[in-house]
Amino acid sequence: MLRDEFDTRVSEIEKYFLLLQKIEGDYKIITDFNRTEDFRIDDDLSKILKANGFLLLYNLIESTLFNSVVEIFDELKTNGITYNAISSELKKFWLKTKYRNQEEETHLNTSQKFYDYVEEIVKNLPIELIVNRIDYGGSIDAKKIKDFSNDLGLSFNDNNYKSYPNGKAFSIIRDYRNKLAHGSNSFASIGKDHTFKGKTKKGDNNEDIVTEFGLEHFKKFTIEHLTAFVYSVESYINNELYRA
Template structure:
């Protein structure tokens, strides 16, 4: 739990540092100087690219925080050496979902054996393992996507998150080359980015609080 929160705080600090850099570069006549005294002015295109890149950092923060929150639950289950019947039903369903890929991808002649193998794992005395599987995270997280993840695991969902949809869309457009960095960054102002950042922080802060409350109340255990 402490590691989860510490990692989140570190990533938030990175975002704040980047905003500070953009603010400096966005000043009229901003320039960089090297050790030899050479000055380099910041062009309009460079400023646009930096602003658009902010969407990549924000999306990285969102997805990493959601995944790390779920991983912290897995770590607690592993640390307590819990078995299939020790965890709540929501998590049992997630565990079975994590095995679906191995069932779907195996040859037809091996389906029965594969399902039986997972069934034995579920009912025997071995400790439960989720690996790196996080249900509902597929590289396209919006606010509703985060809430769906919370619902799957029984975590208290977070409200609002109005900016996450546009962050996801802009991130995907950049990642897949559908739009250039200068196209996406051309209409952005530094104050707008600061406002977006603050709203995203509020949303994720609550998610972190909810995950930690989930862990503190042992909500992953079967009552």
């Protein structure tokens, strides 16, 4: 499920960013040769479409983290894994989700909640996740993904979140998403600052170094980073690293 959902969303993003690339180029956008009316994508609409690309990337980030947790706990449920059989990191993560946003349990007093949790552990019942209580720790950037990985006990390399391109790209995507979601900036004001290709220069080893982020860089770094994250989740499940 995790890999399939991730690949589907990446495919959607690739198609959308290809459209952005063509719009910035000298292409005519034709949807149906049988239609006769023309519609021009002007500069303002182009800016709006660019800004929407950041929302698509953030959606990929958040959905990947959400689906990774669901995948892990579905594996536990399918195999009947109990609390006493899982790692200390996963125990803490599960307990945190149990205590978070307990609107449906407001009729229970604190002692009753504590009793129910203890009973679930003592009776060694299979672990189940309450999905609407999954906590990412706030707006997601590369550092939050690394912290999230640590909370689950994943072996996810932290070099990318510390490096300039990936870490910077994720921070900008997070900030733009928040500005758009909270209405503090318009789509056009976000989209006007970025071209598709951005700017690069050659490094000492003839590698391309990004000097000005373009939309293709945001896409590239996001997909690379999340692909590595998905791989770490798959390895975690396949090697049963969730066990104590």
